[in-house]
């Protein structure tokens with residue numbers, strides 16, 4: 080019997096959506112009831128959200144934020160009240176929402192997948208069809224989003240110097256990253272809360288990465304559980320772990336050791352987020368209903384949007400002196416994700432880590448940080464001068480939307496690039512077929528542009544093929560009025 084006054088959490092095991100763009104909620108499967116009365120004051124996302132759904136079906140709000148094993152892991156078994164027929168459960172009465180009506184209408188009229196010709200097309204479809212809060216979370220950058228825009232425009236300041244009369248009949252753009260083979264010089268980078276865009280979340284990205292033999296970086300703040308994502312991998316599929324370091328190092332140690340035991344091939348420690356940036360679009364969408372990643376433990380200020388509500392566990396005291404500890408607890412290659420100046424790359428080489436990602440977190444952290452590709456142009460000549468270019472693998476991410484962006488990064492000396500939002504938008508708009516098409520489009524663009532630049536393999540890409548003289552010119556467009 081559901082006592083609607085008690086803060087009981089009711090979750091259906093699954094709700095289905097037909098993913099060829101038409102969204103429909105299928106029949107509810109049996110659900111489960113949980114007594115979270117005592118947990119109320121400890122809930123990292125605050126008590127409000129739980130009380131709002133007390134005795135009602137909380138599935139839709141709960142799923143995108145909490146990995147499925149959260150309640151099994153953290154709520155005492157005595158509080159698991161058992162099965163409930165979701166047909167008898169009151170649904171949160173959604174008042175008439177004209178915005179939602181308009182969104183459903185846009186979904187009904189959205190372009191068919193074959194009308195997406197490049198990664199930016201997925202962004203324009205996602206802007207139309209995604210839920211407001213999900214779009215806000217994925218698309219937002221920090222402050223005035225100057226760096227988020229610079230990430231993409233920086234590539235437009237690099238021009239090609241193509242070679243001619245080179246035999247490019249056969250083109251091979253496969254490469255290795257951290258010693259493992261990959262068919263494309265890009266990887267799926269870590270982006271949190273995959274289920275905001277699609278009910279399968281990060282597992283869907285695993286399937287797409289497998290199909291195209293590219294590497295997936297698993298986010299700490301995934302909607303799916305880490306083991307779900309690892310279990311979804313097939314055969315010798317390569318996955319990396321992205322780590323936000325917890326103030327409680329025993330939690331971090333457990334996560335790192337488990338990731339290594341499960342076969343992760345790289346540990347990417349995020350170093351550009353001692354505090355998550357101020358993402359105003361995310362805040363405006365008032366993620367007050369957000370649950371939170373259970374790692375935090377303390378009450379979080381959830382008026383700051385999803386980002387702040389799920390990141391209070393991150394340790395702002397993380398520093399270079401922690402790196403030897405990480406090297407003592409794992410044999411995985413260690414890569415620092417979010418390095419933004421050559422001095423720190425030199426320090427990374429001296430500290431003995433295996434790689435860095437030159438990144439500003441997709442423009443979601445420090446506004447006016449330089450683009451990854453601009454920092455790359457600063458770093459590589461210094462490493463070459465010292466003869467250190469082979470002592471560390473350099474990756475970049477941020478604003479990569481075309482194969483020409485990837486080729487420019489490789490000409491400068493990057494080992495590969497990370498891509499985030501485009502795959503989220505493709506997933507949110509068209510599900511697995513969407514991400515599959517996005518990766519295939521990049522593959523087709525790679526083949527064409529390698530031929531046109533006059534190279535048949537990534538090894539042939541080098542700085543003489545590009546002109547970077549305009550790269551340090553920063554023209555910042557005035558931020559659009561977001562209100």
Ligand SMILES: Cc1cc2c(cc1C)[n+](S(=O)(=O)[O-])c1c(=O)[nH]c(=O)nc-1n2C[C@H](O)[C@H](O)[C@H](O)COP(=O)(O)O
Nearest residue numbers: 217268269270271298349440441476477478498499500
């Ligand atoms: C778009 C996006 C990026 C996030 C991301 C979530 C989203 C929705 N999240 S965040 O919630 O904390 O900011 C993460 C994250 O979990 N960990 C991380 O290291 N980078 C995170 N990033 C940054 C990401 O790994 C890349 O640096 C960035 O996405 C590359 O830029 P593009 O999106 O333009 O490809």
